[in-house]
Amino acid sequence: MNPRNVGQIENADGVGEVGSLACGDALKLFLKLDENERIVEARFQTFGCASAIASSSALTEMIKGMTLDEAAKVTNQDIADFLGGLPKEKMHCSVMGREALEAAIANYRGLPLPMAEGEVVCECFGVTDLEVRRAIEENKLQSVEEITNYTKAGGGCGKCIPRLEEILREVRREAKPLIPDQRPGRLTTIQKIKKIEEVLEREIRPALRKDGGDIELIDVDGDFVIVSLRGACGTCKKSQTTLKEYVEKKLREQVLDTLIVEEGK
Amino acid sequence: MSAVVYMDNNATTRVAPEVVEAMLPYFSELYGNPSSMHTFGGQVGRAIEEARGKIAALLGAGPDELVFTSCGTESDSTAILSALQANPEKRHIVTTRVEHPAVKNLCESLDTLTGHKHRITQLPVNSDGTLDLKLYEESLSDETVIVSAMWANNETGVLFPIEEMAAIARSRGILFHTDAVQAVGKIPIDLARTPVDFLSISGHKLHAPKGIGVLFVRKGTPFAPFLIGGHQEHGRRGGTENVAAIIGLGKACELAARQMDEENSRVRALRDKLEDGLLSSIPNAILNGHKTLRLPNTSNISFEFIEGESILLHLDRYGICASSGSACTSGSLEPSHVMRAMGVPFTAAHGSIRLSLSIYNTEAEVDFVLEKLPPIIAKLREMSPFWQGEHKGKTGGAQCRCACS
Numbered sequence: 001m002n003p004r005n006v007g008q009i010e011n012a013d014g015v016g017e018v019g020s021l022a023c024g025d026a027l028k029l030f031l032k033l034d035e036n037e038r039i040v041e042a043r044f045q046t047f048g049c050a051s052a053i054a055s056s057s058a059l060t061e062m063i064k065g066m067t068l069d070e071a072a073k074v075t076n077q078d079i080a081d082f083l084g085g086l087p088k089e090k091m092h093c094s095v096m097g098r099e100a101l102e103a104a105i106a107n108y109r110g111l112p113l114p115m116a117e118g119e120v121v122c123e124c125f126g127v128t129d130l131e132v133r134r135a136i137e138e139n140k141l142q143s144v145e146e147i148t149n150y151t152k153a154g155g156g157c158g159k160c161i162p163r164l165e166e167i168l169r170e171v172r173r174e175a176k177p178l179i180p181d182q183r184p185g186r187l188t189t190i191q192k193i194k195k196i197e198e199v200l201e202r203e204i205r206p207a208l209r210k211d212g213g214d215i216e217l218i219d220v221d222g223d224f225v226i227v228s229l230r231g232a233c234g235t236c237k238k239s240q241t242t243l244k245e246y247v248e249k250k251l252r253e254q255v256l257d258t259l260i261v262e263e264g265k
Numbered sequence: 266m267s268a269v270v271y272m273d274n275n276a277t278t279r280v281a282p283e284v285v286e287a288m289l290p291y292f293s294e295l296y297g298n299p300s301s302m303h304t305f306g307g308q309v310g311r312a313i314e315e316a317r318g319k320i321a322a323l324l325g326a327g328p329d330e331l332v333f334t335s336c337g338t339e340s341d342s343t344a345i346l347s348a349l350q351a352n353p354e355k356r357h358i359v360t361t362r363v364e365h366p367a368v369k370n371l372c373e374s375l376d377t378l379t380g381h382k383h384r385i386t387q388l389p390v391n392s393d394g395t396l397d398l399k400l401y402e403e404s405l406s407d408e409t410v411i412v413s414a415m416w417a418n419n420e421t422g423v424l425f426p427i428e429e430m431a432a433i434a435r436s437r438g439i440l441f442h443t444d445a446v447q448a449v450g451k452i453p454i455d456l457a458r459t460p461v462d463f464l465s466i467s468g469h470k471l472h473a474p475k476g477i478g479v480l481f482v483r484k485g486t487p488f489a490p491f492l493i494g495g496h497q498e499h500g501r502r503g504g505t506e507n508v509a510a511i512i513g514l515g516k517a518c519e520l521a522a523r524q525m526d527e528e529n530s531r532v533r534a535l536r537d538k539l540e541d542g543l544l545s546s547i548p549n550a551i552l553n554g555h556k557t558l559r560l561p562n563t564s565n566i567s568f569e570f571i572e573g574e575s576i577l578l579h580l581d582r583y584g585i586c587a588s589s590g591s592a593c594t595s596g597s598l599e600p601s602h603v604m605r606a607m608g609v610p611f612t613a614a615h616g617s618i619r620l621s622l623s624i625y626n627t628e629a630e631v632d633f634v635l636e637k638l639p640p641i642i643a644k645l646r647e648m649s650p651f652w653q654g655e656h657k658g659k660t661g662g663a664q665c666r667c668a669c670s
Contacts, residue, residue, distance in 0.1 A: 001578060006648050021651055022611040024592040024600070025572065028650035045650035047615075049574035049591075053648065125598070148598070155598030224382050262382050 001050060003057035005043045016104030019096055023125050023152070025052045029059070029100040031108065037068045044100075051090040058082040059097040068105055074098060075138055076150070091150045095135060121163050124156025129167055136171045144168060187256065193220050195255045203254075204247055208233055215247065218264040225251060226264040239263070270630045273586040274470075275419050275447060275563060275621035280513070281472040287516040288474070291509035299506055300497065309508055316515025320479060323518040324464070325455035332480045332501045333511055337446040337467030338367040340480035341413070343491035343502070344442040344463035345371060348411035349379065351440075351487035355410035356381060361388045361396065361425075362606035367465075368413050368444055369602070384408070392608050393555040394423035402433055411440040416448035416464075420590055420603040420619055421554030422563025424448070431461045440486065446470050450521035451528055451560050462486040468510060472623070473517035477510035524624055533561035535631050536622050540564040542635040547642050551613055553604065562622040565590070567604075567613035570652040571645040576618055579641040585634055590617040612651070 009030035019026030025048030032041035042060035046053045058079050063071045076094040080086045086094055099115060106113050118128030135141060135150040144164045148154045154161050187195070196217060208215055213233030219226040227247065229239050236242070240263075248261035271279065297306030299313050314328065321328040334340045345358070345368070360372050364387075375383045386404045390396055396414070405412070412434045416427050427443050434441040442463035448454060450471030456464065463486070468477035482488050482501070494503020521528075544550050549569040568576065573589030580587055590601035592615060599605070600614035609617070620634070646652035 001575070001582075003648070017650070021570070021615070024598065024611075024615050026650055045648055047570065047649040047651055048572050050578045052572075053575060152598050221382075224376075260376075260380055260382070 001053065003046075003053050005057060005060035006045070007043045008045065009041060009043050014104040014108030016100040016102065016107055018099045018103055019047070020126070021047065025049065025093070025096060027052065027056050027096050027100040029056070029104045031063075031104045033068065033108070039063050039066050039068070039071060048093065048096075049090070051086055051093040052096065054083055055079050055086070055093040055097040056100075059101060063101065068108070071101060072105055074101060076135075077139065088146070088149050091139075092152045095131075095150055099131070121167070122151075122153035122156065122160045125152040127151050127153035132164065132167050133171055136168060141168070142172075189220060192255065193217070196220065196225060196251060196259075199251055199254045204250055207246075208242075213242075223256070223258045223260050225259050225261045227261060228264050268584050270583070270585045270626075270633055272620040272622055272626065272630070272634065273588050274623040275422075275619065276588055277469045277475065278472045278623055279625055280469075280474050281517060281520055283520060284473055284513045284516045288509040288513040291512050295508075299508060300495070313506060313508065313511050316511050319515040320466075320518045323454075323522045324449070324481065325457040326481050327484060329499075330456075330481055330484055332482060332498050333506060334478040334480055334502060335476060335507070336478040337365075337444065337465050337470075338478075339491065340463075340465035340467075340478045341365075341367040341442070341444055342371055343480050344465065344482075345375075345411060345413055346378075346491060347482075347487070347489045348440045348442070348463075349375070350489040352410045355408050357384045357386070357406060357408040357410060359386045359388065359401070359404050359409055359412045359414075361390065361414050363390055363394065363418055363420075363603045364413070364415055365419055365444055365446070368415070372413070388414075390423075390606050394418060394421045394553070394603070394607050395555050395558060396425050396430075398426065398429060398433075401430060405434070405437050405439060409437075409439045411442055413442040413444065416443045416445040416454075417451070417560050417563075418554070418603060419447050420601060420617075421565045421607075422447070422560035422621070423554045424452070424558050424560065427461065428459045431459055435460045447560065447563075450518070450525075451562060453525060456481060456483075468514040468517065471517050471521050473514040474510050477507055477514050479514070527624055529561050532622050532624055532626070535626055535628060536562055536564055536620075538628070539620060539622075539631045539634060540566065542631075543638060546635070546639050550642075551609075553607065553609060553613075553617055563619065564621075565617060565619045567609060568616040568618065568642050568646075569612045570649050571616045571642065573616050573618055575645055576616065576638075576641060579645070580634075580638065583633070583637050585637065588619045588621075590619065591615045 009032050012030040013033045014031040016029040028045045030043045031039055034040050042063050044056040044060055046056040062082055076098040079094040079097045103113055115128055115131045118130030121127055121129050121132055131151050132147055132153055139150055141147055144154055144161055147164050154164050200215060200217060204215060212231050214230040216228045216230060218228050233239050243261050243263060251259045295309055297309045299306060299310035317328045317331055320331055358372055360368060372385050388396060388401055388404060414425050414430055417424050431441040440462045443461050444465045446465055446467040447470060449466045462483045464481040466479040469475040488501060490501050492503045497503060497506060543566055551567045553565040553567055573591030577587060577589050590604045592598050592600050604614040604617055
């Protein structure tokens, strides 16, 4: 591993800084320009894995001799291609290189960072929706996993994954009309509770009452439906069978096939 | 010195030459099935019992308390799922935040696996990786079905007080499992004095081959098999025995018993020399884990402001094998769960390196690493935007709000 152009430039014309220690990789890019805005020197400092260092080195080699306008057109795919490809889970290293270049150009021109304007989607890695949208469009990403590979978004606590799915659908819909999402399991908790109550009232309760029992809904937590068996059911030895074989089966058929019915204590 | 300097013995170990030799006949002329009625197969069955006796001797267990499995993970799954089956009405499990994925991910998947809702308490650890016994005691309840805590941590080598923890669980009538994969063979273990109900072993961590594990199940502990099939292992684990590997593990345990003193004196001295040398010659290097409550072979050091994977790649060019808890090597985008549980700051978590020794390491190898590693760290720091010579790290971490822990 012999990266080129490591180091700083004194009195650089443009400096771009992206990433952070917390995120696990960071890149600081220094540019020196001539009077025609042509890059005469590019240097970098990188904290990160070998792919991050290699991407930084490749970037500086590529942009030397380019005008700023030419350099602004360099994409992350160009950086990856220069290296002869990167493993897919390391693509975010090339994205970081491109963003550092943008930041350095913005710094020189006195403009705000283009990508920082958006809404922060992934708090763990500080990724904005603009970055995610661009990665999807330019690299034709098809899944959240790919978004994570390219931008790191969603690779931390995972809380933003539903939002990433939304953005992916939005961008892909603009690209081409998608078949409407017919996946089950898109119920809100309130909708779920309402449907469960309906089925309980319409079918399950009347059946249990015939045997002198009853059932009450206590809580719904994700896929877990917590109920309490009352009356004859409360003392019946077969109540567990009733719960799983009858109540759970009915609710799975009519509400959501991933529901799990449990007895609350 | 050989071309490879292997200091990654917590990942896997070299199969001891004596072990290979003991196994070879069972790949060739002694191919009989130990369950067969004929003498030809029966002699293999006797060899297995002999191996079982050697393993039992190392642990202070009874031979009939050992069940052969395919790996440490199978042992862990068998123990925990067995406890759940034996006590279906109890739904609380106590474990720790630093467990190996074999236990951690299993506990986190129990709800979907069993179709029942479980409450999992993952005990936190102190910044040196040790456990607070008071917190542990407070976490136990009448609902608790099993405690699962590792004996020695694979990343830091830090030891948990398993004797005390198991005794407390026993006094409350709670089953106790320990993943002792990293401890067996490295530190003395006496199950006659340690009231654990289940203990997991993995062969390849102590110079036996991969593909063999053991689960210790104390006599009288309720047990339900994980693999259901033939009557092998007295019906406790179906499937034809991995004969050669079992013979190999028996030999490895015999060697471990004999070499226990060397592991705890010579290997410990080598580890200490390596660790002290690195900590004193490299600035901003931090030891991860308790200094003494630790395995004799493991050292985990963080080098601030640089990233672990790039250190490993540089070491690799010299044939030095180590591992790291950095994001790039943990298979995710965040540093290892052990580093995070210990609260190692981000400046250091990404640059953690684990060096784990065995009796096969030499002083010349330690000197070689002491010579090669400091310049690698210096070179990478020169490249790092956060390393400013005397200025202790102009960190940019603050701008990255991490919502997760």
